[in-house]
Amino acid sequence: MDNWDDFRFLVALSKAGTMTAAAKMLGTNTATVSRRIDRLSETLGTPAFVKTADGWKPSEAVREIISIANTFDGELRSAMNTNSQDKTNQLVSLNVGSVPIVTSQVLFPGLRRHGDMLDGVSLTFSDRIFREGLGENDLVIMYGAPESGRVVTRRVGQLTFRLYGWKGGKPTGEWVGLAQEHDEYPPMQMAFDTFKCPPRMRVESFTALYDLMLQTKLPGPLPDTLAAQDSELVTIKTAHEPFRGEFWMMFHESRRGDPAMRKVVDWVTRSFQDVDFDRVQQSRAG
Template structure:
């Protein structure tokens, strides 16, 4: 390939699915992205992408090239970060994708309480609700262990989920849940066991669910880390059933021994541990409060 920079455009469009989003990620414009992809197609002898209703989809024949581009990107980031670690003069950019409930309940409090713990790291936090791959993140945090592949994985924490509600709200059998839950999921089973029917309202994230429950009075399953000591929501059944899910991190295998990756991973583990340590007393305090009110 005469211009290695074309790999960046190839990778961005494969990840984003639209030229507009790819241009934003690259700090470029749609015309440039289109021209680079067209030039790549001329060299290949066929269009590298097909336009569909879901966006631009890469041809199966260029998937190995996309894999190479991801490897090149990751290795470049690794070597750059090693060089920066030697000079200690330039901040290292890291893009971290995590579920909003993890960001709000663990990562942001860690940034607030220990603002200098990531000195030298330029951290970008991105809400990531679903998906298996890294996308354009350096590190992802997800609710279950990532599938096998070219990812390095590590367990970084745990979420404990139980039924919460407003103590001043009358139980009618209606409750709120998440759109992504299946009948067999742990939170759904908690709700079904208590209320005997599926949720009457659903939203897409735990953070939105907590806001809905506070405003509507509907009960529902929430992680303990989503609550605070003075929260209006309290456990419906103090000492009752709960469900736990492990939190896992993942990053590309070529970033192994990257000092910036290692540092952020340790920070994530510490943030999740602090959040869990704090969440236990919160749940117990609220349970005692509800028992007194009962």
């Protein structure tokens, strides 16, 4: 592989999973990505990527090359960010991928409370649901412990979920919930066991679920942080204990020394600590 620029196309497609998304990351077009990957495959004498139902996956022939390229890319970003933080006033940009409920209920309030911790850092937030690895993100926050690999992982906090209904609401046996692919998620299982039927309507996220509950006045599962914002919501007694979902963050190990990454990691941790503190205060007030 004589052209070092080819590494960019390998890394981009391995992160994005589609030619279109890789082209967007690289600031080029889909045809160019396809052509460069085909050229790499010809050089290797074997396909560099394999098309699957979940997108393009690296073949065994390039997995180690991509791993080395990712490490180099991370170390280069760390060095550049260190230089930017030390010698210039230029903002360092990082992409944070997170499940929507964490973004809205933990990270956004964290910006209001502790935005000063992100001095010199510009963040781009994106929804991340059911995807593996970092993808195009510098840091990812996910439900449950990530699989091991060349990443740094850390448990950062938890959110508590219960079933909620409305004050004065008449039980109808109906409820609303998340989309079918979330049915195995414990808050949904709690609702299935309690109502003994599928949800009447479904949506993709807890924030959308709250809006749906507000309009239909039907019960459903919600995180305490979101339910606490509406005084008309009340908990529904069930045979289940409240579900406490653990959330983890991960980033590539080559970014350990990145000062911008350290700032974001510290800020995410602090934002989750606020959720824990608020829960204790609410418990004492109750």
